Amino acid sequence: MEEKRRDLMEEIAEANSSASSGIDDKKIKHWIHIYVLGKQYKVPASLTIMQALEYAGYRFNKSVGCRAGFCGACSTMYRVEGDYKIKTALACQTMAEDGMYLVQIPFSPAVKAKYDINNEPYDGNVFLKYYPELARCVSCNTCTKTCPQDLQVMDYVQAAIKGDFQKVAEWSFDCIQCGLCAVRCPAEIVQYHAAQLGRRMYGKYGLSEEPNIVKRVEEIMSGKFEEEFKKVMSLQKDELEKVYVKQQNEREIY
Amino acid sequence: MAELKLINGYPEYMRESIKLVEKTRNKRLNTLPKQMTMEERDEVLRTYHPDYVEGGKRAIRIGQNKGDIAPNEVVDLLEAYPVIEPDELNLNEIDYDVDILIIGGGLAGTSAAILANDNGIPADKILIANKLRHGDANSMMAQGGTQAADRPNDSPVIHYIDVMGGGHFANKPDVVKALTEDAPVAIKWLSELGAIFDRNEDGTFKELTGGGTSRKRMHSCQDYTGMEELRVLRDEFRNRDIGNIEYSPVVELLTDPSGKASGAVLWNTETEEYKIVRAKAIIIATGGFGRLHIRHFPTTNHYGATADGIVLAYRAGAKLRDTDTVQYHPTGAAYPQQIIGLLLTEKLRTSGAQPINVHGEQFVFPLEPRDVEASAIIRECYGNNNGVETPTGMRGVWLDTPLIDIKNGKGTTEKAFPAMVRMFKRFGVDMIKDPVLVFPTLHYQNGGVETDPWGHTNIEGLFVAGEVSGGVHGKNRLMGNSTLDCLVFGRRSGIEAAKYVKNVQHAGELTLKHVEKYVSMLKDEKIETTRKAPILFPDYRGKKVLERKIDLMH
Ligand SMILES: Cc1cc2nc3c(=O)[nH]c(=O)nc-3n(C[C@H](O)[C@H](O)[C@H](O)COP(=O)(O)OP(=O)(O)OC[C@H]3O[C@@H](n4cnc5c(N)ncnc54)[C@H](O)[C@@H]3O)c2cc1C
Ligand code: FES
Numbered sequence: 001m002e003e004k005r006r007d008l009m010e011e012i013a014e015a016n017s018s019a020s021s022g023i024d025d026k027k028i029k030h031w032i033h034i035y036v037l038g039k040q041y042k043v044p045a046s047l048t049i050m051q052a053l054e055y056a057g058y059r060f061n062k063s064v065g066c067r068a069g070f071c072g073a074c075s076t077m078y079r080v081e082g083d084y085k086i087k088t089a090l091a092c093q094t095m096a097e098d099g100m101y102l103v104q105i106p107f108s109p110a111v112k113a114k115y116d117i118n119n120e121p122y123d124g125n126v127f128l129k130y131y132p133e134l135a136r137c138v139s140c141n142t143c144t145k146t147c148p149q150d151l152q153v154m155d156y157v158q159a160a161i162k163g164d165f166q167k168v169a170e171w172s173f174d175c176i177q178c179g180l181c182a183v184r185c186p187a188e189i190v191q192y193h194a195a196q197l198g199r200r201m202y203g204k205y206g207l208s209e210e211p212n213i214v215k216r217v218e219e220i221m222s223g224k225f226e227e228e229f230k231k232v233m234s235l236q237k238d239e240l241e242k243v244y245v246k247q248q249n250e251r252e253i254y
Numbered sequence: 255m256a257e258l259k260l261i262n263g264y265p266e267y268m269r270e271s272i273k274l275v276e277k278t279r280n281k282r283l284n285t286l287p288k289q290m291t292m293e294e295r296d297e298v299l300r301t302y303h304p305d306y307v308e309g310g311k312r313a314i315r316i317g318q319n320k321g322d323i324a325p326n327e328v329v330d331l332l333e334a335y336p337v338i339e340p341d342e343l344n345l346n347e348i349d350y351d352v353d354i355l356i357i358g359g360g361l362a363g364t365s366a367a368i369l370a371n372d373n374g375i376p377a378d379k380i381l382i383a384n385k386l387r388h389g390d391a392n393s394m395m396a397q398g399g400t401q402a403a404d405r406p407n408d409s410p411v412i413h414y415i416d417v418m419g420g421g422h423f424a425n426k427p428d429v430v431k432a433l434t435e436d437a438p439v440a441i442k443w444l445s446e447l448g449a450i451f452d453r454n455e456d457g458t459f460k461e462l463t464g465g466g467t468s469r470k471r472m473h474s475c476q477d478y479t480g481m482e483e484l485r486v487l488r489d490e491f492r493n494r495d496i497g498n499i500e501y502s503p504v505v506e507l508l509t510d511p512s513g514k515a516s517g518a519v520l521w522n523t524e525t526e527e528y529k530i531v532r533a534k535a536i537i538i539a540t541g542g543f544g545r546l547h548i549r550h551f552p553t554t555n556h557y558g559a560t561a562d563g564i565v566l567a568y569r570a571g572a573k574l575r576d577t578d579t580v581q582y583h584p585t586g587a588a589y590p591q592q593i594i595g596l597l598l599t600e601k602l603r604t605s606g607a608q609p610i611n612v613h614g615e616q617f618v619f620p621l622e623p624r625d626v627e628a629s630a631i632i633r634e635c636y637g638n639n640n641g642v643e644t645p646t647g648m649r650g651v652w653l654d655t656p657l658i659d660i661k662n663g664k665g666t667t668e669k670a671f672p673a674m675v676r677m678f679k680r681f682g683v684d685m686i687k688d689p690v691l692v693f694p695t696l697h698y699q700n701g702g703v704e705t706d707p708w709g710h711t712n713i714e715g716l717f718v719a720g721e722v723s724g725g726v727h728g729k730n731r732l733m734g735n736s737t738l739d740c741l742v743f744g745r746r747s748g749i750e751a752a753k754y755v756k757n758v759q760h761a762g763e764l765t766l767k768h769v770e771k772y773v774s775m776l777k778d779e780k781i782e783t784t785r786k787a788p789i790l791f792p793d794y795r796g797k798k799v800l801e802r803k804i805d806l807m808h
Pocket of ligand 1: 357358359360361362363383384385386387388389390391392393394395396397398399400401479480502503504505539540541542554555556558559560562563597599697698719720721722733734735736737738740788
């Protein structure tokens with residue numbers, strides 16, 4: 001039995017190996033060519049740009065973070081052979097294509113304004129106060145076309161110019177701050193930092209205070225749960241387990 | 255050979271199984287399998303959980319936890335030599351002289367910095383060292399939410415009981431009390447800094463349950479919860495001009511002659527030069543170890559999750575605990591190949607998605623604690639042989655995501671899970687219409703450096719917070735409790751370190767004595783190896799390239 005179970009883990013390891021210990025060339029049926037700094041590399045098809053670069057020999061020490069589309073570290077610019085357009089992508093969330101000319105953008109030298117959220121009046125002019133370049137927007141829509149999250153960036157820039165916190169917050173919410181919009185913007189606007197300011201202002205001042213949390217914090221501060229904690233913490237393991245099982249059986253589900 | 259033909263993202267043979275899932279969907283809508291009894295949980299864990307199945311672990315041979323059991327991949331790093339040669343470094347030239355050094359800027363480290371600043375430490379006397387960019391961290395990826403018992407039918411005590419049970423009662427009670435009692439405080443703090451949590455129509459927080467959680471107390475920001483929390487904190491951190499250095503991992507701690515934590519060696523990953531930091535207190539907040547691919551599992555973790563913090567702290571003499579357990583998330587993506595291992599949040603199951611086998615049948619209650627749920631999925635794939643095999647040979651079961659819209663109304667999935675919908679769409683799969691294939695994935699480091707409720711370790715001047723710490727989750731963490739752990743103990747360690755540094759002097763002398771001592775322990779134990787640690791980054795380079803690689807620059 002013991003032996004059998006150990007085999008089980010080996011079987012799983014074998015099945016998982018492409019993700020944990022790299023690609024076995026023998027299993028690859030389709031190949032493509034990509035270009036890094038103009039040099040051609042042959043890599044398996046059906047990899048992300050990031051995985052393809054690794055296969056080609058790169059061990060990243062920048063331009064990488066979450067590998068799942070959440071952190072914006074892997075901004076990439078590319079052009080596909082035969083096309084003239086410069087495109088943008090997240091290397092971890094985009095399939096490598098045949099003929100891609102690739103470059104990673106690990107850093108964007110954009111300015112972030114400094115402010116004290118506690119002393120900022122809830123006034124729509126705050127956007128232009130800290131990011132006056134917003135007014136230079138020529139509505140070219142490059143930011144929107146650039147955004148790897150497919151956000152309507154130009155629309156939230158326009159909302160910011162009008163001082164509409166809620167729209168900025170909602171329309172920019174999925175921004176992962178990769179910085180590609182700012183890098184491409186001909187008006188040198190820093191869209192993603194302006195959006196961050198807008199979301200914080202909206203979260204702090206635009207939403208009502210949540211009643212339950214305020215009440216609960218007061219209760220905790222006044223020591224309301226101390227007695228009960230003491231009781232529960234003095235239980236023996238088997239007694240606590242009983243309480244736990246009962247609680248689990250009465251749980252809220254959906 | 256022709257490319258594999260895909261129909262809306264799936265090959266034909268997988269489509270056959272999807273048809274069976276569709277066929278049973280209506281029948282399953284309002285019926286769930288029974289929860290397992292404690293005995294049944296035990297049985298499935300012992301037989302199918304990678305932690306319980308023999309062969310994956312061994313005893314640590316040196317240091318504070320000598321004799322304790324840990325995964326082989328972790329022991330390999332504890333039984334490894336330093337990356338620096340202690341006697342080649344000049345420790346007398348100090349590059350950064352600060353009160354508090356924080357290692358790692360995830361939710362834990364960033365919270366600690368802000369609270370240290372709130373508690374009287376000037377911004378330029380605090381420094382966060384980051385291996386990558388500030389925010390390239392597991393914290394950014396948290397999708398599901400953060401627990402806090404704030405609804406009227408809930409309480410910190412009920413939360414406490416859930417945490418203890420989930421952790422198999424191996425947790426440190428006083429630390430769990432701090433966790434659950436500070437939870438509402440942490441959520442309130444984030445809201446006041448401008449974080450936008452999901453709300454109901456009436457303005458109250460929209461809250462859900464999670465596996466092993468008996469009340470609805472999961473606070474979320476769509477499925478970008480960690481990102482929203484961390485980007486707000488990072489913005490606040492930047493507004494205050496707190497010291498921050500990126501692409502500069504800590505590769506070793508420094509101690510004073512008495513063994514107190516007194517500084518660190520940073521390594522610039524661009525220029526490869528080292529820098530010396532002197533600090534009165536150090537907070538390690540380096541996160542977890544998913545990139546060690548324990549037992550060859552794929553992982554949900556970010557690229558820098560390589561257990562550095564454990565290695566550094568252990569060499570300095572810090573005590574670890576609960577090193578024997580690892581958390582596998584029940585639902586990692588098993589298909590398509592580009593996203594294997596990436597997380598499908600538990601919130602999908604709390605919103606109604608059910609695990610379904612190749613025949614379209616339910617086989618497990620969808621919201622067992624994580625270790626139990628994961629084991630049940632492994633059993634279904636490898637024990638009962640009811641999994642679906644992918645073109646790359648992985649096996650998985652379906653997570654029936656279309657149920658979410660059916661249960662909660664059209665448009666729910668897109669609204670509540672924009673990140674997930676987007677990710678699958680990028681690779682050709684529509685999770686609103688079709689189920690997605692899942693298999694357990696390496697997710698979380700349950701144990702770590704032992705702390706008390708204020709982040710203290712057994713080493714003077716050394717604090718830990720966040721995933722790198724051990725004790726609060728016992729043998730198994732519940733969903734939504736680790737972002738919480740980071741917030742609560744990040745804040746607490748910031749407060750406590752601020753208090754501590756006010757009463758101590760800088761070390762007179764910075765040394766690497768603890769490292770020299772560690773090396774001699776390795777030698778005494780006859781541990782002969784070329785392994786070095788911390789490893790900083792995983793390595794996924796193609797094997798062919800490595801065969802031809804030659805080093806000409808050194
Ligand atoms: C995909 C995913 C989803 C998750 N979902 C949830 C959820 O819904 N709810 C929940 O509560 N929890 C969730 N978790 C867990 C939770 O996000 C993490 O446990 C938590 O955020 C860890 O935070 P941290 O601050 O301890 O570490 P991290 O956020 O990982 O930050 C650590 C930082 O330290 C840096 N670092 C590492 N080594 C060094 C070094 N040597 N020198 C300098 N810097 C270093 C890292 O690069 C990183 O930036 C999830 C985790 C993942 C991976
Ligand atoms: S690495 Fe984080 S978005 Fe690509």
